Amino acid sequence: MLIAIGSLTVIGLALGGILGTAARLLAVKVDPLESDLQALLPGSQCGQCGYVGCAQAAKALAQGDAAVTLCPPGGKAVAEALARRLGVTVDLSTHVDRGPEYAAIDEALCIGCTRCIKECSVDGIVGATKQMHTILFEACHACGKCIPVCPTDAIKMHPVQVTLGTWHWPKPVAAH
Amino acid sequence: MKVQVVYATPGRQFWVHVEVQPGATVRDAVVRSDVLRQFPEIDLEQQKFGIFGKIATLDAPLDDGDRVEIYRALIADPKQVKQRGKATPAAT
Numbered sequence: 001m002l003i004a005i006g007s008l009t010v011i012g013l014a015l016g017g018i019l020g021t022a023a024r025l026l027a028v029k030v031d032p033l034e035s036d037l038q039a040l041l042p043g044s045q046c047g048q049c050g051y052v053g054c055a056q057a058a059k060a061l062a063q064g065d066a067a068v069t070l071c072p073p074g075g076k077a078v079a080e081a082l083a084r085r086l087g088v089t090v091d092l093s094t095h096v097d098r099g100p101e102y103a104a105i106d107e108a109l110c111i112g113c114t115r116c117i118k119e120c121s122v123d124g125i126v127g128a129t130k131q132m133h134t135i136l137f138e139a140c141h142a143c144g145k146c147i148p149v150c151p152t153d154a155i156k157m158h159p160v161q162v163t164l165g166t167w168h169w170p171k172p173v174a175a176h
Numbered sequence: 177m178k179v180q181v182v183y184a185t186p187g188r189q190f191w192v193h194v195e196v197q198p199g200a201t202v203r204d205a206v207v208r209s210d211v212l213r214q215f216p217e218i219d220l221e222q223q224k225f226g227i228f229g230k231i232a233t234l235d236a237p238l239d240d241g242d243r244v245e246i247y248r249a250l251i252a253d254p255k256q257v258k259q260r261g262k263a264t265p266a267a268t
Contacts (some may be wrong), residue, residue, distance in 0.1 A: 019262035107186060111254035117229050121232045123243070126184045130254070131247035136191060150260045 109154035
């Protein structure tokens with residue numbers, strides 16, 4: 001009994017010691033500013049800012065390579081929050097929030113080339129070679145990546161119409 | 177196993193998950209999904225079907241998680257539509 005308790009305690013202490021030292025020695029350095037900025041970004045990894053995802057955008061922001069207005073889906077609120085965290089001032093009087101949008105294909109122009117299907121990161125386009133392509137508006141998150149690849153300029157963004165199903169009470173303006 | 181069935185028109189989009197037996201085919205999923213009743217214009221013989229952007233026959237077997245897509249024919253003639261970076265086709 002005592003031998004069992006003793007041996008398990010020794011094993012526990014030894015393994016705990018190894019894990020503890022490894023965590024110290026092999027710790028991944030995270031810039032606290034970077035993780036704060038990433039928490040402020042929407043996290044949808046849409047790529048509209050030109051970076052691969054929100055983590056890369058946060059890194060660029062922390063290094064000062066990107067403007068605080070880089071995030072189109074975040075709009076004014078995210079730009080203000082980023083500016084506050086970075087301690088910079090930003091003039092947002094000319095900033096226009098575009099609001100939620102979705103992409104749609106002009107069927108008279110679609111030639112069934114499948115280029116937009118390969119580009120879509122959410123598998124939101126139904127279609128195959130030489131068949132009509134249709135964007136599922138439930139899936140589309142308006143990243144706009146399909147627009148430049150379309151050879152016939154058939155894809156356009158449309159604002160999401162406010163219906164009884166999509167309307168929500170506007171958020172109160174927070175005091176700064 | 178679960179598969180999705182999707183049929184999209186510009187006005188109305190049908191996108192459901194259906195439970196099918198292992199070894200089911202594209203036809204089984206389409207028949208089970210009720211899409212044929214809601215869209216009577218779908219013709220099993222005329223229209224093309226596919227899985228995730230690849231055209232498949234009605235007898236193609238399905239895997240778990242596949243998205244069965246029902247396609248519609250193109251309206252435009254690809255040879256007549258003006259393409260970016262290409263010369264305007266003669267007959268427009």
